[in-house]
Amino acid sequence: MEQGSTPAVRIEGLWKQFGEQVAVAGVDLELPAGQFIGLVGPNGAGKTTTLSMVTGLLRPDSGRVEIGGHDVWSDPVAVKSRIGVLPEGLRLFERLSGRELLSYTGRLRGLPGDEVDRRATQLLDVLDLAVAQNKLVVDYSTGMRKKIGLAAALLHNPEVLFLDEPFEGVDPVSAQTIRGVLERYTASGATVVFSSHVMELVESLCSWVAVMAAGRIRAQGALAEVRGDAPSLQAAFLELVGAQRTASGDSLDWLGGDAR
Amino acid sequence: MNSTPQPEAARPGTTSLIPVFVQLKLSLLRNGLQQSSRRKAVYVTSIVLVGLFTALELLGLIALRGTAHMAALTTLLVVVLALGWAVMPLFFASGDETLDPTRLVMLPLRPVPLVVALLTASLIGIGPVFTLAIVVGSVIATANGAAATVVGVLAAVLVLLVCLALARAVATANIRLLTSRRGRDLAVLSGLIIGVGMQFVNIGVQRLGAAGGLRALAPVADVLRWVPPGSAMDAVRAAGEGSYGVAAAELALTAAALALLLWWWQRSLTRLMTAPDSSTLQASTEPDKARAQRPGLASVLPTGRTGAVMVRSLRYIWRDPKTKTAWMSSLTLGLLVPMLNAAQGHGSLYFAFFAPALLGMQMYNQFGQDTSAFWMVLQTIASPRDAYVELRARALALSLIAVPYVILAVTGVAAVTRAWRSLPEVLGMSFAMLGALLGTGGMTSALFPYSIPQDGGFKNVAPGQAGIAWLSLFGGLLAGTVVCSPLIALTIWLHVSANLGLMWILLPLGVAYGFCAAWLGLRLAGPRVVARLPEILLAVSKG
Numbered sequence: 156m157e158q159g160s161t162p163a164v165r166i167e168g169l170w171k172q173f174g175e176q177v178a179v180a181g182v183d184l185e186l187p188a189g190q191f192i193g194l195v196g197p198n199g200a201g202k203t204t205t206l207s208m209v210t211g212l213l214r215p216d217s218g219r220v221e222i223g224g225h226d227v228w229s230d231p232v233a234v235k236s237r238i239g240v241l242p243e244g245l246r247l248f249e250r251l252s253g254r255e256l257l258s259y260t261g262r263l264r265g266l267p268g269d270e271v272d273r274r275a276t277q278l279l280d281v282l283d284l285a286v287a288q289n290k291l292v293v294d295y296s297t298g299m300r301k302k303i304g305l306a307a308a309l310l311h312n313p314e315v316l317f318l319d320e321p322f323e324g325v326d327p328v329s330a331q332t333i334r335g336v337l338e339r340y341t342a343s344g345a346t347v348v349f350s351s352h353v354m355e356l357v358e359s360l361c362s363w364v365a366v367m368a369a370g371r372i373r374a375q376g377a378l379a380e381v382r383g384d385a386p387s388l389q390a391a392f393l394e395l396v397g398a399q400r401t402a403s404g405d406s407l408d409w410l411g412g413d414a415r
Numbered sequence: 416m417n418s419t420p421q422p423e424a425a426r427p428g429t430t431s432l433i434p435v436f437v438q439l440k441l442s443l444l445r446n447g448l449q450q451s452s453r454r455k456a457v458y459v460t461s462i463v464l465v466g467l468f469t470a471l472e473l474l475g476l477i478a479l480r481g482t483a484h485m486a487a488l489t490t491l492l493v494v495v496l497a498l499g500w501a502v503m504p505l506f507f508a509s510g511d512e513t514l515d516p517t518r519l520v521m522l523p524l525r526p527v528p529l530v531v532a533l534l535t536a537s538l539i540g541i542g543p544v545f546t547l548a549i550v551v552g553s554v555i556a557t558a559n560g561a562a563a564t565v566v567g568v569l570a571a572v573l574v575l576l577v578c579l580a581l582a583r584a585v586a587t588a589n590i591r592l593l594t595s596r597r598g599r600d601l602a603v604l605s606g607l608i609i610g611v612g613m614q615f616v617n618i619g620v621q622r623l624g625a626a627g628g629l630r631a632l633a634p635v636a637d638v639l640r641w642v643p644p645g646s647a648m649d650a651v652r653a654a655g656e657g658s659y660g661v662a663a664a665e666l667a668l669t670a671a672a673l674a675l676l677l678w679w680w681q682r683s684l685t686r687l688m689t690a691p692d693s694s695t696l697q698a699s700t701e702p703d704k705a706r707a708q709r710p711g712l713a714s715v716l717p718t719g720r721t722g723a724v725m726v727r728s729l730r731y732i733w734r735d736p737k738t739k740t741a742w743m744s745s746l747t748l749g750l751l752v753p754m755l756n757a758a759q760g761h762g763s764l765y766f767a768f769f770a771p772a773l774l775g776m777q778m779y780n781q782f783g784q785d786t787s788a789f790w791m792v793l794q795t796i797a798s799p800r801d802a803y804v805e806l807r808a809r810a811l812a813l814s815l816i817a818v819p820y821v822i823l824a825v826t827g828v829a830a831v832t833r834a835w836r837s838l839p840e841v842l843g844m845s846f847a848m849l850g851a852l853l854g855t856g857g858m859t860s861a862l863f864p865y866s867i868p869q870d871g872g873f874k875n876v877a878p879g880q881a882g883i884a885w886l887s888l889f890g891g892l893l894a895g896t897v898v899c900s901p902l903i904a905l906t907i908w909l910h911v912s913a914n915l916g917l918m919w920i921l922l923p924l925g926v927a928y929g930f931c932a933a934w935l936g937l938r939l940a941g942p943r944v945v946a947r948l949p950e951i952l953l954a955v956s957k958g
Contacts, residue, residue: 213953231945248785250735263792264795
């Protein structure tokens with residue numbers, strides 16, 4: 156940690172169980188402020204469950220989460236105004252147009268009307284949604300939905316932004332736009348925490364990573380540190396989660412080539 | 416392709432295609448039933464119900480055999496049946512996966528064998544059996560003599576095929592619409608359309624009973640017997656009366672209609688499977704509609720959360736098909752029930768309570784109406800005050816419609832029943848009830864939230880949550896009545912003690928009472944919402 160400042164997010168002993176299945180098995184994390192942080196892991200590693208508990212969407216069985224020094228569950232007033240969230244697999248108010256959604260979210264956040272409209276216009280512009288701003292969100296494509304969700308999460312200028320799979324199903328153009336906005340946002344000192352299972356993406360974007368598998372954190376730290384001697388984050392990751400399996404020789408021998 | 420012989424199943428041709436599609440249909444049916452025992456139960460129940468209904472219908476038709484103007488009834492019946500088949504795919508497109516030929520696009524299939532195979536496969540199911548039973552019953556009811564029986568058999572086959580081809584052709588021609596968002600919205604509204612349609616059918620049947628029986632149908636039948644497949648049914652009557660020429664012409668007309676339908680079906684099938692999906696062609700840069708910033712309602716409403724939530728709630732009443740259906744049903748029934756009762760002479764002003772009761776119930780399960788989008792609200796609620804303001808804004812939006820509606824409904828019913836003297840009393844009680852339902856509705860929204868599935872018009876509760884939904888509705892209604900009970904007691908006391916001169920007092924009292932009940936309920940609900948935010952989100956995200 157630099158200069159011993161308060162970490163953006165501090166997680167201690169986070170635990171969540173659904174019936175018999177343990178989704179998150181005691182996560183401890185300390186995420187430094189002002190960084191672009193990637194939470195990586197295979198599908199089912201517990202990334203979404205962890206992010207949901209950190210952002211107050213899901214109640215943990217046990218454990219503590221602090222954001223900027225404030226406890227998520229005992230001090231929601233301080234936490235909710237400081238964070239922005241873009242969850243995965245939850246709907247938006249889809250029967251509003253993009254602009255209406257932003258105007259609604261901004262007012263719920265208690266921002267003055269004029270300010271909401273000013274920020275919304277700029278966000279819609281930057282995220283290439285100006286043309287579609289009066290279309291209902293239900294008619295948006297996946298990429299457009301992620302972008303309007305991002306705009307809604309940024310509207311109140313949070314200190315920490317949590318994004319669950321923000322690039323999943325997003326076309327390259329939209330992905331580049333999202334990336335640009337996020338990079339500008341972290342450059343101003345804010346923190347972005349996002350989850351992904353695409354290693355190349357995490358490697359190219361993040362300065363700090365946490366690797367998760369089977370509900371536990373396997374490694375955390377600066378990107379170079381976690382990568383170590385491995386040629387890429389992908390290789391380091393496969394080694395960490397122990398998924399180094401080689402394709403066996405004679406199965407699928409009929410596929411392709413002369414067998415046709 | 417090289418010289419190795421192709422396996423049997425890969426050869427495209429009619430012979431191999433029919434059993435494939437029949438089997439596909441059977442597998443889909445079987446797998447659908449295996450998915451859940453609940454679905455199986457629903458299926459078995461519907462088979463039993465349809466079976467009973469069919470048997471009754473069949474018995475009725477046979478019992479009516481030989482009645483004058485019977486052919487008029489059967490002709491009408493068959494045309495209505497065909498109409499049902501035509502609109503059914505518009506409402507239940509997702510019900511039958513074999514109805515969607517876009518799933519077959521990648522397979523090397525020729526249109527004609529495909530049409531034949533699909534038509535054969537669609538003979539399987541409850542619908543076709545039901546149709547066949549009705550048609551056979553109609554034939555038995557009208558066939559006189561050997562010639563008529565032969566024509567009857569032909570007619571039955573033709574009618575069944577026309578119905579099936581009609582459903583398929585309509586579905587195929589509209590599949591792009593049906594699988595689009597607008598089509599799905601339409602399907603969600605279908606419950607409402609069917610409900611209102613049933614009212615009209617009900618009125619029609621009552622008229623028929625009142626106005627001298629089947630003779631009233633004769634002029635309708637005179638037209639319908641030249642409308643396929645009604646014409647095939649009328650051919651049975653014509654053959655029985657010896658008019659073989661007419662019978663032949665009517666049969667030919669239905670056969671021609673069948674041919675035309677098959678041709679239309681095959682043509683749209685070909686176009687559908689070879690042309691690119693229009694949704695990919697459509698540029699995303701279509702011009703903006705007039706949904707652009709209008710200063711309308713939003714500028715009159717309060718600023719901050721209250722205004723924002725009110726505007727969103729009101730927009731959802733109009734734009735969200737599920738919410739719209741609930742509101743439209745409440746608004747229609749709230750007025751229809753007391754008015755119909757009044758019109759039939761046995762009305763009472765007390766029926767006007769339907770209006771506040773049905774509208775007040777819209778306050779129930781508020782967060783379920785948000786679906787999982789509730790997370791956006793959750794993220795902005797940090798204190799009991801926030802939750803209270805949120806609920807209050809929703810109640811205000813509801814009142815914006817409910818208050819004038821209740822005044823209108825109660826006054827309207829008072830005018831029809833000429834019960835002006837009871838107006839202040841009923842109006843006061845109505846507001847008390849509305850307020851009580853808003854209060855208890857806020858409370859149950861916090862304590863018993865449940866998911867509202869967004870697909871389909873008939874499911875209003877997610878699987879496994881029916882108990883919570885019933886508890887919420889009936890517990891809430893009961894609580895609402897209990898809350899109102901002091902006022903009810905006062906009303907009864909005023910009546911019993913013959914203090915009719917004081918009845919007017921119930922109006923201001925009721926208004927004040929309703930206001931307080933709503934305020935108190937929402938106040939108490941606020942802290943509970945804050946304490947249960949993640950639990951509410953979990954409960955409403957199952958749809």
